[in-house]
Amino acid sequence: MSTAPAVSTPVLKDTGDAIASLLLGHGLINDRQLKHARRVRGKLAQPKTLLNTMMELEFFSSQQLNSALQGCTQMIRLGDLLVELGDITSMELDIAIRMQGEPAHKGKKVGEILIEQRYIKEPRLIDVLANHLGFLHIEPDFTAIDKVVLTSVTPGQCEQHGFIPVRRQGDAIIVACTDPNNQETLKAAEDLLNHKVILAISSQFALRTALHKFKVSSNSRVIPPTTNDDTAVTRLVDEVLQAAITMKASDIHFEPFSDKLRVRFRYDSMLWLFKDVGNDLAPSLIARLKILSKANIAERRRHQDGKIEYSDPSSGQVIDIRCSFYISVHGEKACLRLLNRRTELLNIEEIGMAPAVLERFKYEALEVPTGVVMITGPTGSGKTTTLYSCVDYLNNDETSIITAEEPVEYVIDGITQCSLNPKIDMTFAETLRHMVRQDPDVIVLGEIRDKESAEAAIQAALTGHKVLTTFHTEDTIGGLLRLMNMNIETFLISSTVVSVLAQRLLRRVCQYCAQPYRPSPLQMQRAGIRGEDLRHANFTQGVGCETCKYTGYHGRISVFELLVLDEKVKEAILSHRASYDIRRISIESSGLITLLEDGLEKASRGMTTIAEVLRTLPRTDKPRSLLEIRRLSRSTDV
Ligand SMILES: [Zn+2]
Structure with a gap:
């Protein structure tokens, strides 16, 4: 049999072609039926894949299809099959294949990218591989x-x-x-x-769990599970902590029962069983955790808290672990929250920006050596997380970064951070005066609150620094207007502000109970969705399940509006144009995708709902068509 097509194979014109020729080869259909299916498909009002059309025409049973597929797994590309089965759209497959070529996704399988991009859920992918392809x-x-x-x-x-x-x-x-x-x-x-x-x-x-245990078992001899001596307990605690860190678990639960101590990890918001430990080990294991977290080892009748600074031997990283001990009927339960600095700090690639927007933000805002970059949004819009991921992006050996925050929320290696303390007269202006003497390249000011801090940010940019800061406004244009309303000279704004990024957090549709749905005519009208947009959209909503506590939502997604100030926008600010005009110019000339448009695009991919978009996003302009928004969001250098 020939080897499987590699990534570089050009995308077939129709993902159904390979499957159709397979079915022909197996005698499940004949040429006449294939032609008939293509004709029928061409006339359908609602688009359908070739495979789905043939199945609806009942040319063959799903068992017959599966047995044909199972003999020939190497001839069919998984992505094409997923499109034909209606699990993903050909556009999503196209995006995943293109992403494979980007450095950030190097070495990843298409399936992995499809899961990461939330185009498909892992259990469904496993189901297709197991039941359709027979693995x-x-x-x-x-x-x-x-x-x-x-x-x-x-x-x-x-x-x-x-x-x-x-x-x-x-x-x-x-x-x-x-x-x-x-x-x-x-x-x-x-x-x-x-x-x-x-x-x-x-x-x-x-797989990750098994690989980790394999690694641990080959490093240290297997721990005899029932020896009640200190070294066994010490090793067991180390094993659990290291496993949790490599698996990127967020919490570890040590739960006592009448017959065992259960160790579970929270990973991707779900609890997973790591292992059960003999009951006899439980008291010494909890005692060991108390020693590490400096809690009172003698106290066994009250709930307690503690903190471990764990230095991970494999990465050399120090990880803060918050421990809580809770008295239960079967003994003490310990719950550990891993404040892993690296995972809490999102990589800029992971904050959820559309590819083209991310590119512009990196190259036209962050990498510009001087000027102010403002991240704006109401409280709880995720702007602090984004600010820190920008700092993380700029943080390297050649760059000096200094911060003034209220207070420092994440500790980042390699930069100088300072918490402002107004009580001891450590004000913005005062701190800034000292900051610039520290020879920084990048200055991070926690938040612009008033004219004083706004002037400080602009002053720092005028003296040749890159300034990152957050601001509290509705959208990007609102950020510019606020500065103008603070009576800051328009020439200062247009010459120092490089970019304004507005953002919001929207609830994510629960992946465990998502079902396709069609927005109501009223919703469509309010959100500005056209009938033709529906053809390119996969709207989903959660019907409610245990995981999402019957809310239909689980987790959150970010929605962005990026304004990069080009000459036309600067000109509009200089000539004090009305906000409506500045907005129109930004959309027309600088490629701005509005919060509403980004939200609709994400809703059309099933990440959030129209109701959520309507609830949280400002609706100032009628959005462009979905296809147009996707064209603008798409990466240009593929
Ligand atoms: Zn659910």
Whole structure:
């Protein structure tokens, strides 16, 4: 059989072509039926994929389809199949394939990107691979793995290729990975194991957990689970903490029961069982946690708090862990919150900006050596998180960054941070005077509150510094107007402000209970959605489930409006034009995508709902069509 098509293969004109020729080859359809299906499809009012059309015409059963697919997994690209099954749109597949070519996603599989972009949920992807393509579905459990199959590989090799051998089956070895359709993974596994390999599909979490346990077990001898001595407990605590850190868990629960102590991790807002520990270990384990967190070890009748500064041996990073001890009927329960500085600090690529907007923000705002970049929005709009991810982006060995915040919220390595304290007369102006003497490249001012702090920011920019700050206004144009209303000279504004970024947080549709829906005519009218936009949209809403506590929402997404001040916008400010004019000029000349437009685009991809867009976003102008917004949001250098 030929090797699977690589990423570079051009996108087929129709994702259904490969499947159609497969079905022809298997005699499930004939040429006449295929032509008929294409004709029918061409006449449909609601667009449908070729595969779905043929299935609706009942040319073959879904069992027949599956058995045809299962023999030929290498001929069908997973992405095409997902489009044909109606799980993703061809546009989403197109975006995922293009993203694969970007440095930020290098080495990622299309499936991974589709999950990251929330185009598809992991359980559904596993379902397609297992049920349609016939791959074995295994959630590897390290303790159950036949250790003989691990002898010829190291944890490092497994991590590099993203798989773990699980057991022997006949003359082959079953290997779990997240993309069993990948020929490179198959070849690497076969070479390393020197055996025939059957790839099985596993969830990312189960694979990561198993890989971590493999790593730990090969570093330290396996801990005898029932020895009640101190070193065993110390090692167990270390193992749990390190596992939680590598898995990027946010919390660790140590829960006592009558017969065991259960250790669970919260990961991606869900609790996952890490392991059960014998009951006899529980008191010494909790005692060890109390020692580490400097809580009172003798106190066993009251709830307590503590804090651990854990230095992770693998990365050398110091991680703050907040501990809470709670007295339960079966003994003390410990709950640890990992304040991992690196995960709480979002990478600029992860804040949720559309590709084209992110590019402009990086190259035309952040990387411009001087001038003011303002991040604006009401309280709770996520602007502080964005401010810190900007700082993180600019933070490197060649740049000196100094901050004045009220107060410092995240501690970042490599920069100088200061909390303003008005009580001891440590004011903005006073601090700024000292800041500029520290020879900084970038000055971060927590928030512009009044004329004094606004003037301070502009002054710093005029003396050749890059200034990052936040502001409390509705949108980008509102930010400029506020400065003008503070009686700051328009020539100072137009010559120092480089960019204004407005943002909001919207509730994300719960992934566990999302269902497609069609917005009501009233909603469409209020949001400015046209009938034709519906063809390009996959609106979803949560119907309510346990995970989202029956709200239909789980997690949040950010929506942005980026204004980069070009000559025309500057001219409009200088000549004191009305806000309506400045807004129109920004949209027409500087490529501004409004908050409403970004929100609608994200809603059309099922990330949030129209109701949420209407509830939170200002509706000043009628949005452009969905296709136009997508064109503007799309990255230009692909
Ligand atoms: Zn739900």
